[in-house]
Amino acid sequence: MTYGSLRDFVTLLEERDALVRIRSEVSPALEMTEIVDRVCKGPANANKALLFENVKGRSIPVLLNAYGSAERMAWALGVDSLEDLRTKLSRLIDLRPPTSLGDSVGRGSALLRALRDAGLRPRRAHRAPVHAIVETESPSLDDLPILTCWPKDGGPFITLPQVITRDPLKGTRNVGMYRLQQVDERTLLVHWQRHKGGAEHERIAREAARPNIPAAVVLGGDPAAIWSASAPLPPDIDEYWLAGWLRGRPIPFVDCITQPLQVPANADIIIEGYVDPNEHFPEGPFGDHTGYYTPVAPFPSLHVTAITRREDPIYPATVVGIPPMEDYWMGKATERLFLPLIQLFLPEVVDLAMPAPGVFHNLVIVSIRKRFPGHARKVMHGLWGLALLSLAKAIVVVDDWVDVHDPVLAGWQALGNVDWSHDIVISDGPVDQLDHAAPREAFGGKVGIDATAKLPEEGRTRTWPEVVRMDPDVRERVDAMWKELGLL
Numbered sequence: 001m002t003y004g005s006l007r008d009f010v011t012l013l014e015e016r017d018a019l020v021r022i023r024s025e026v027s028p029a030l031e032m033t034e035i036v037d038r039v040c041k042g043p044a045n046a047n048k049a050l051l052f053e054n055v056k057g058r059s060i061p062v063l064l065n066a067y068g069s070a071e072r073m074a075w076a077l078g079v080d081s082l083e084d085l086r087t088k089l090s091r092l093i094d095l096r097p098p099t100s101l102g103d104s105v106g107r108g109s110a111l112l113r114a115l116r117d118a119g120l121r122p123r124r125a126h127r128a129p130v131h132a133i134v135e136t137e138s139p140s141l142d143d144l145p146i147l148t149c150w151p152k153d154g155g156p157f158i159t160l161p162q163v164i165t166r167d168p169l170k171g172t173r174n175v176g177m178y179r180l181q182q183v184d185e186r187t188l189l190v191h192w193q194r195h196k197g198g199a200e201h202e203r204i205a206r207e208a209a210r211p212n213i214p215a216a217v218v219l220g221g222d223p224a225a226i227w228s229a230s231a232p233l234p235p236d237i238d239e240y241w242l243a244g245w246l247r248g249r250p251i252p253f254v255d256c257i258t259q260p261l262q263v264p265a266n267a268d269i270i271i272e273g274y275v276d277p278n279e280h281f282p283e284g285p286f287g288d289h290t291g292y293y294t295p296v297a298p299f300p301s302l303h304v305t306a307i308t309r310r311e312d313p314i315y316p317a318t319v320v321g322i323p324p325m326e327d328y329w330m331g332k333a334t335e336r337l338f339l340p341l342i343q344l345f346l347p348e349v350v351d352l353a354m355p356a357p358g359v360f361h362n363l364v365i366v367s368i369r370k371r372f373p374g375h376a377r378k379v380m381h382g383l384w385g386l387a388l389l390s391l392a393k394a395i396v397v398v399d400d401w402v403d404v405h406d407p408v409l410a411g412w413q414a415l416g417n418v419d420w421s422h423d424i425v426i427s428d429g430p431v432d433q434l435d436h437a438a439p440r441e442a443f444g445g446k447v448g449i450d451a452t453a454k455l456p457e458e459g460r461t462r463t464w465p466e467v468v469r470m471d472p473d474v475r476e477r478v479d480a481m482w483k484e485l486g487l488l
Contacts, residue, residue, distance in 0.1 A: 002078065002247045005129070005266050006220040006314050009076060010051060010063065018072055019049040027056040028156070029148040033319045036064045040325045044069075051314075058145040060269075060315045067227070067318075068326040073333050076223035077246050085337040125252035125265035130221075132311045134257055139307035140185040144219075144269065145315050150287030154296065156182045157286060160318045162218035162229040162239075163190065164261055165198050165275070168205045174198060175239035177229040180217065181283050186304040188217070189283040190275060191294075193433040194442060195388065197235060202300060205277040212274040214259040215302055220268025220316050225251055230330055232338070232388040240264075258305040268313035272306040290359050290434050291322035324356040331360050342389075346382045348375065353404040361391045361432040365404040365414075368397055373457040380425055380448035391432045396449045414451040422459065423450040 003009045013019035026032055032052060039047055047069055052062040067073045074082050146156035158180040166173050174197035180188040192198035205213050220226070228243040244250040254265040259272045280298035288294045318326050335354055343349050350367040354360055368379050376397035383389045398404065398413045418424070425448035431438050438444025454460045 002249050003222050003224075005310075006063070006223065006226075006268055006316060007312065009066070009223050010049075010314065012075060013049050013066070013072065016075075017048075018069075018075075019051060022050055022052045023054055025054045025056050026052050028058065028062065028145045030151065031056075032062065032064060032147060032317075033149045033321075036319045037321060037325070039065060040068055040319075055145045058143070060143075060145050060313055062145050062147070062315045062317055064317055064319065065326050066223070066316065067329050067333075069329060070332065073227075073329040076227060077333060078224065078248070082333055082336045085333060086339050089337055089340045123250045123252055124262075125254050128254035128265040129310045130263070130265060130267045130270050131254065131257070131308050134306065134308045136258060136306045139271075139304050141182050141188070141271070141304065141307075142185050143307070146182050147317050147319070149319050150293070150321065152285050152293055153287055154181055154282075154284045158182070158188070158217065158219070158317075159320070160219070160226065160316045162221075162226060162264075163192070163198060164216040164218060164263060165201045165213055166261065167201055167235075168208055168210050168213065172235065173238050173240070174201060174235070175218075175229045179286060180302065181286070183281070183301070188271075188273075188302040188304070189281055189299050190215075190302050191283055191286070191299050195391070195430070195433065200235075202275065202277045210277065212276050214256075214261050215273055215275050216256055216259060216261045216263050217271035217273075217302070218263055218267045218269075219271070220314055221264045221266050222247060222251065225264055225267075226316065227330060227333060231334060234387070256306070257308060267310075269307065269309040269315065271302075271304055272308070273302045273304040275300050275302050287321050288434055289320035289323070289325070289327050290436070292436055294434055295436075323359055328356045342383070342386065345386065346379060348379065350400045351404050353410075355407060358394075361388075361393060361435065363394045363396070364389065364392045365396045365398065365410050367400050367402050367404050368452070369400045370452050370455075373455050376450035376452045377425060377448065380450075384427075384429060384446070390430050392446070393431060393435065393444075394447050394449070396451055398451045399453055414449060417451040417453065418449055423454075424448070425450075 010019060036050060049066045049072060050064045055062055067076055070082055074080060079085055146158055148156045161177060161180060163176050163178050164173060176192060176196050176198045178190055178192040178198060180190055182188055201213055224246040225240060225243040228239040231239060231242055233239055233242060240251045252265040253262040255262055256272050263270050277300060279301050281301055282296045283299040284296040285293040320327050331354060335352060339352055342352060348368045350369060352366045354364055366379060379397055380395045383395055396414050398410060402413050403409050427446045429446050430442060431444045433442045435444060453464050
């Protein structure tokens with residue numbers, strides 16, 4: 001499914017009774033957060049997208065919680081279920097076990113080429129709805145309904161952007177989802193963490209003595225493009241290639257008015273500007289997806305040179321905080337889509353889950369087809385060597401028959417199958433920059449837990465017990481009589 005605009009997605013959500021239009025006046029300062037927090041944590045049947053049409057002090061409506069369920073996240077990416085994402089990518093790559101490291105790397109390169117050559121490169125548009133209204137003389141961020149989410153936040157924050165920059169030397173584009181704190185009418189602070197592409201562009205620009213980095217903040221447009229900004233892609237893959245592949249059509253692009261960049265023509269709002277790599281100011285605090293406030297730290301400033309928008313824009317936003325919230329489902333889409341890539345390098349992996357309480361980087365549960373002593377440890381170290389999984393603080397490895405998405409089953413295995421003096425790997429390494437528990441910023445302790453059934457070669461002198469299971473014939477007989485029992 002392809003959406004011509006964010007409004008098209010809103011229409012679909014409304015048709016499927018998955019959206020509520022809120023016509024009462026609501027302030028973007030704290031009130032919207034309280035409403036969406038209650039919706040995210042309330043009954044599942046009341047968890048819907050929220051379109052605030054009467055925003056206090058602003059004329060642009062605000063869309064929140066658009067991706068706040070498995071169904072809505074799937075619809076946003078043009079599939080019926082999130083599991084379809086895994087299936088879709090599996091068809092694109094060869095998941096037979098690689099014969100060598102060279103074979104694995106070669107297949108990874110083939111995937112990059114497949115995305116690049118699928119006819120889904122971004123294309124130039126003849127018409128740009130986002131250029132219906134152009135402000136270059138006195139562009140003002142105050143015209144936008146930027147949210148102040150939590151009481152101790154350092155100010156209003158843009159929370160669901162696509163931030164476009166280019167490598168100052170190679171020219172390759174990066175699209176990242178970095179929060180942006182509003183300082184005044186024409187200044188933002190860009191919170192790109194050191195592991196992210198934008199921060200790398202800043203580092204390169206500073207070392208190359210470049211005076212500034214052209215930047216564009218994209219708000220709205222196709223939901224696939226919005227989500228792709230959060231995808232943990234290698235530097236050689238353009239996030240908008242991924243969005244084009246998901247939507248089955250290339251993203252239409254148009255030149256910026258004041259910066260040498262291209263932006264999605266069907267976006268709702270574009271903020272053009274430049275980042276000074278040598279100019280940093282205190283950013284934060286911010287109530288983050290960890291459920292804690294991120295402390296104040298220096299980040300670069302983005303100076304606004306133009307704001308353009310559609311005639312009828314919708315301002316997209318998200319609220320993060322104590323889970324579960326909308327960002328969990330955005331992360332779940334990443335988990336499902338990228339599982340085949342993990343299996344490309346670690347073919348013994350059956351499934352993987354990042355539960356909501358783990359806020360992405362704190363807990364990864366993975367099931368494997370165990371074949372040899374130390375296999376679970378091999379997988380732990382393999383995952384710690386893959387892209388942003390390098391930031392995972394805790395990896396729990398279970399056997400292939402365990403449903404990693406069932407917290408009771410996975411927890412039972414993790415607790416019952418572990419001897420805490422032998423089955424634990426403690427290590428130091430990179431961690432998420434938002435990890436407040438690490439004694440040093442972005443560097444701290446990690447734990448790997450081998451919760452698989454142990455082999456004799458792993459030093460066990462006792463016989464490993466058999467799992468309690470019912471006889472299959474009995475299960476079939478009970479299945480046949482189940483309706484008669486009146487227990488449905």
